[in-house]
Amino acid sequence: MYYKQIYLNIIKIKYKIMIAVCENNLLRYLNNNNNKMNTMRIKLRAAPVATIITSLLLSGCYKDGFTISDVVIKPIPKPEPLPKPESVLISPSPLMEETWNADRGFIDFFSPQTDSEVDRYYPKTTSVAYRWNWAQIEPNEGVYDFTIIENAIEQAKQAGKKISFRIMAQGYDNDWGTQSDLPSWLTNQIGKFKIDSVGNHWVADYSDITFQQKYSDLFRALAQRFDGSEDIIHIDVGAVGMHGSWSFNSNPLTNYKDLFNDFNNIKQIPVIAKSHFKKTPIITSLETGAEQFLLSGISAGTGWRADCLGGIYGSKDIVNDVYKPLIANLNNTTPEFSQAWRKAPVVMQVCGGFPYWKTSGITTEDAKAYFDFALKHHVSSIMFTGNEVPEIYRDIVKSASTHMGYRIELLSASILDNIPSMQSDYTIDTTWANTGSAPYYKSARLSFRIKDVNGNLITGKSTSLDANEIQPAEIYEAGTIEYRNNTTLQLRNLEPDSEYKLEAAFIKIDGSPAFTISSDLENNDNWMTISKFKTKSNKYKTIGFVWHLGQSLFFSDFIILKHVICITKFNIFLLVT
Structure with a gap:
């Protein structure tokens, strides 16, 4: 020049x-x-x-x-010589409040939470869980009606939320006008039978080859429409048991094994679901009497769900008397189970809502112990029936909401300031950690961009660091694992004596930021401003x-x-x- x-x-x-x-x-x-x-x-x-x-x-x-x-x-x-840019090391503070990112946090049942409900000390939710019967989705063989799912997605999106769902294979004597039954075309082929101890509850033979073939056809169609959807956080394998719980009114499946032609073959159900959904996470139930079916799903790459966190039935404490010994046994006999959380979510459920805890005599110490149990086992989300949180539990619930699931933080960044306008590149060295309880299970790559004060894009780059690689510690609250990234941005058209800002986000395949980074730095539409820098003249x-x-x-x-x-x-x- x-x-x-x-x-x-x-x-x-x-x-x-x-x-x-x-x-x-x-x-x-x-x-x-x-x-x-x-x-x-x-x-x-x-x-x-x-x-x-x-x-x-x-x-x-x-x-x-x-x-x-x-x-x-x-x-x-x-x-x-050209003036050298100044190197500055920053260490942002993490957000001390909840980050309302989807794919984590509390999950509502059946309808999106309203603002007035949040004001009444509901725990704020990020997603909505639904249960639908097979007959609602496939009223006629090979004819699928996804309207109910698409409507639920649209309703949730309007509330800024996502959904999860399970498809149940059960029926009742009283249909309640909601098609809560097995598809008639299916029962005409394989029949159905009533579980006597449950009363009006009808099921099919889950081990039947025809049942499993038709179930595979259903999930193939679901996957063709919804696999990889950004609107769905996970799909729950709910074909077995009452309400898809893999039990019959809290009675283990093993109590009814003689009713099925090939009881062991039920283990194919979660495998079938996972075989069709390659991108959207799949979970299946942790239930006494159904362990072998859970482990079959885990081997195929599913996560797991535990119902009734804090549930007390008579003298039985579900967490301490059921889940702790069950999980300890699975960890000892099947090491693969202890690492399942790395591949797919762990989801839990509060049965009856938080007021039920209070009426059941659950103390604040008990409540904290239940949430600590959930976090220790890398829980991503907790489902609950919408109702107020009694005052004695509110701080505990808020803390759990803050820490459950993924929580990606920027620990430090080495940045540049007073850059010569002729500078041809900008190198940034960043360190990241996941201080939450679980990974981010989808794909979103760390990306940087530089903009001028008018919002014009100067340069940008997507790195090789994916959010799903930033894992939390194996033992919750036992420190963090640091992930370092060094990236060089190519500069062009910088004006002397001007101001620019460097931003970072984890970007989905559609180019939009996936979530809010947990940091006290400025955030605009989930793009975090790491620094604002000035350029020097080159005279x-x-x-x-x-x-x-x-x-x-x-x-x-x-x-x-x-x-x-x-x-x-x-x-x-x-x-x-």
């Missing part, structure tokens, strides 16, 4: 002729001024070129009648000549003439920057 401004036009002069003329003029000048040359100090680099320039200048001035007093030879100052405080002939050269000395008409005569320009 600068060399183009300084140009010596000697293209029309033949090189050899020019050398001869210039050397002759220079010798003639030196012979005539021999007594004055002791005061001159000529140190020239690139001798032939220097000879040309010096000869041209001196011979030109000599012809115009100037004397040596008109010529001053001074050493050329070296150009100042050189140097006066000199530059000669451009195919390439640009700087000279050790340069000549300043008092009468610059002698210079312009040769089309030599003086650069002052």
Whole structure:
């Protein structure tokens, strides 16, 4: 840019002729001024070129009648180097409040929570859980009606939430007008039977080959429409048992194993569901008497669900008397179970709502112990029936809401400030951690961008660091695992003495930010502003000549003439920057 401004036009002069003329003029000048040359100090680099320039200048001035007093030879100052940007290390503080990110947190049942409900000390929810019967989705064989699912998604989106759902395979004597029954076309093929101890509850033979083939067809159709949907946080395998609980009114499946043609073959149900959903997480139930079916799903890549967190039935504490020994046994016999949370979510449920806890005599110490149990087992979400949280539990519920699921934090960033506007790149070194209880189970890559004060995009880049790689510690609250990323952004078109901002987000495949980063830094539409920086001017405080002939050269000395008409005569320009 600068060399183009300084140009010596000697293209029309033949090189050899020019050398001869210039050397002759220079010798003639030196012979005539021999007594004055002791005061001159000529140190020239690139001798032939220097000879040309010096000869041209001196011979030109000599012809115009100037004397040596008109010529001053001074050493050329070296150009100042480009100013270096300033490196700054920042360590943001994490948000001390909940981040209302989807795919984590409390889940409502059946309808989105309203603002008035939140005001009445409901725990704020991020998603809504639904249960539908098979007959509602496939009223006729091979004819699928997803209207009810799509309507639920739309209703949830309007409330800023996502959904989860399960498809149940059960029926009742009283249909209640909601198609809560097995599809008649299916029972015409394989029949149905009543569980005597449950009363009006009808089921099919889950082990039947025809049942499983039709169930696979259903999930194939569901996956074709909804797998990878950003509106669905997970799908619960709810084909087995009452309400899809993998039990019959809290009675283990094993109590009814003789009713099924091949009881062990029920283990194919979660495998079938997972085989069709490659992107959207699948979970299945942790239930006494159904462990082998859960483990079959875990091996296929499903997560798990535990109902009735804090549930007390008579003298039985579900967490302490059921889940703790059940999980301990699974961890000891099947190590794969203890690591299932790394691949798919762990979801729990509060049966009866939080007022039920109070009427059941659950103390604040009990409540904290239940949530600690959930967090220790890497819970992502907790379902509950919408109702107020009694005051004695509110702080505990808020703390659980803050820490459950993923919580991606920026621990530190090495950034630049006072950047020369000619700077060609910007390197940022960042350190991240997941201080929550569970991973982020989808894909979202760390990305950076630089914008000017008017919001115009200057540059941006997506890195190789995916949010799902930023894992929490194996043992909850036992420290964090740090993940470092070093990224260089290519700069262009930076204006001197201007302000820019560097932003970061984890970006989904559609280009939008996936979630809010847990940080006290400025956040706009889930783009976190890491820094605001200024550019410096690139001015050189140097006066000199530059000669451009195919390439640009700087000279050790340069000549300043008092009468610059002698210079312009040769089309030599003086650069002052």
